Amino acid sequence: MAGHVAKPRTKQAAKDQAAKAKSRRKLIHFGVAFVVLVTTIWAMVFLLGPGPNSDTGETRYFMVEDGDVMSRIGGRLKEEGLVNSAVGFRLAVLLSGTSGTLKTGEYEIPSRATPGQIVKILIRGEGVKRMIVFPEGWSVNQIYTRLNANPYLTGELPPPPPEGSLNPSTYPFQRGDSRASLVKQMQASHKTLLDALWLQRAPDLPFNNKNEALILASIVEKETGLTEERPRVAAVFVNRLRAGMKLQSDPTIIYGITKGAPLGRKIFKSDLENPHAWNTYVISGLPPTPIANPGKDAIKAVLNPPKTRELFFVADGTGGHAFAETYGEHQKNVARWRAWRAYQESNKAITQGGK
Structure with a gap:
């Protein structure tokens, strides 16, 4: 029995078969490249895209603690929903070329911030003030x-x-x-x-040092909340000190009782007679310490008071004070104040009674 002999392939057939094989390889390579590209794009979008909480539209705050390492920062950003992946944050740090330069502090992270944007915020170090x-x-x-x-x-x-x-x-x-x-x-x-204002003080003031000026400034501060009145109030107290008169300041009475807290009631006659060290109705001159922390305007007023002859003032019912040079004028101002207060209290009683 004769053996089977295969027909030899032609050169054209061999070429066609090689071309088909090459096409298949190209298709496979393209498919692999496409899968890799899609995977890479997805990974980059996932890793370097906004975190899962970005859809809330809310600004978030993030704290970089002293001693935090990169892995801990990335992990906490992931836990707080600011990045999708701690790996993505570390990748953004590497891409920024500034690894290890993140600064401690509290930072404002806007909505939809990417890891790259977060890295820039932390690198700038402009923490929330x-x-x-x-x-x-x-x-x-x-x-x-x-x-x-x-x-x-x-x-x-x-x-x-x-x-x-x-x-x-x-x-x-x-x-x-x-x-x-x-x-x-x-x-x-x-x-x-205080050092700067002391150098600008007027001559011949009736106190000897910065501490005494501060004591008087604290009294002025507590006597009026009106900036424009402070120099005039300061002048009254300076005139009283020069004349050897008691300061008779109600806030000093309160401080001796509460050490700075509100009294929560009216001042009684017994308070005026209470012989504590800050009661300027009892003691002569300045109390032993300031009664508050005065601001710049009160200190300036005491160190450069206007030249007046006024020795008295009393509330005028409008948030300010009525000033007087003589005791007689002062008594008239006090009478007007008492009448105004009685009128207010009577109206309050009528209003409350009608409820």
Whole structure:
């Protein structure tokens, strides 16, 4: 039996078969490349796109703690929904070329921020600036109460400084700042202010040093909340000191009772006669310490009071005061004040009775 002999392929057939094989390989390569491309695009979008909480449209806050490493920051960003992946955040850091330069602080992260944008925010180090306000005329106790109540400050407060040694103002701070550092800042600001104003004082004032000026400024601060009245009130007290008259300031009575907290009631006759060290109805001259932390305007008023002959003032019922040079004029002003107050109280009684 004769053996089977295969027909030899023609050159054209071989070429066609090779072309088909090459086409299949190209198709396979294209398919693989397409899958890789799609996967890469998806991965980049997922890793470097906005986090899962981006659809809320809300600005979020993120804290970089002192000592945080990159992996911890990425993990917390993922936990808080600000990035899709901690790996994506680290990839964004690497792409930025600034690995290891993220700064501690609290940061505002806008809605739909990408990991790359978040990296730029953390690199710039422009943390959220919060504000804490201390009104002029507050005591150290009141200031310490506000510092303690602020949830963004950290650490214990130092022992209370002397009354009047803190500059009441608005202070910026970042979350995590210490309460002690803010107190130190307020003390430094006060010293700078008082030193500068002391150099600009008028001659022949009836007190001998900065502390005495500060004591009088604290009384002026508590006597009126009107900036334009402070120089005139200061002049009255300066005139009284020069004349050897008692200051007779109601806020000094209150401070001796409450150490700066509101009294919560009217001043009684027994309060006027209470012989504590701050009662300027009893003592002559200045009390032993300031009764509050005065602001810049009160200190300036005391160090450069206008030249007047006024020795008395009393509330006028409009938020300001009526001033007088003589006791007789003062008594008329007091009578008008009492009549106004009686009228207000009677109207209040009528209104309450009609309810």
